[in-house]
Amino acid sequence: MKPDIEAKFASYPVEAQQQLKDIRRLVFSVAEEHGLGAVDETLKWGEASYCVKGGSPIRIDWKAKDPNAIKVYFHCQTSLVETFREIYREEFEYEGNRAIVIPLGAFAGAGPLRHCLQIAMQYHSLKHLPLLGA
Template sequence: MKPEIQQKFSSYPLAAQKQLEEVRRLIFAVAEENALGAVEETLKWGEASYLVKGGSAIRIDWKPKDPDVIKVYFHCQTSLIETFREIYRQEFDYQGKRAIVIPLNASAESGPLKHCLQLALKYHSLKHLPLLGV
């Protein structure tokens, strides 16, 4: 983990740190399992951001105004959240067209979250397909 990401995560409560680290691990695992190449890890707008070639950026963060959740952010001009809402109506809460909301006490290792991350990391090869080919 890059020092700036580690520093950012370490400034959060322990439960938020653990949840963010789980989602981060899942992003890297999905990229590796799907042979998507190197994951670029940076801070964008003060949030941890992850991107692979041919994918859409994924950002993750915790905010003090919503202390019981982390959010997984997706580019709002993609069809990602719209697709997630269609196929995973009950599995997640959403914030507009931007984010999946994950409670700190929920498992970040769920199949639906892994699938959503996979769709984002492969977005540019799927965006022309209805429901991203699901």
């Protein structure tokens, strides 16, 4: 993990740190499992950001103003969250067209989040398909 991201995570409550690290590991795992190439890990707008070539950026963060949730952000001008809302109506809460909201302490490594991350990391090859090929 890059030092700036590690420092950012370390500034959060322990439960949020662990959940963010779990989601980070999931991002890298999905990229490796599907042969999506190297994951570029940076801080953007003060949030941990992950992207692979041909994918749409994924950002993850915890905010003190909403302390009971972790958010997984996607580019708001894509159809990603709209698609996730259609195929995973009951599995997640959503914040507009930009984020999946995961309750703090909830297990985030299950199939639906893994699938959403995969779709985002393959976005540019899927964006022309109905429901992004889901």
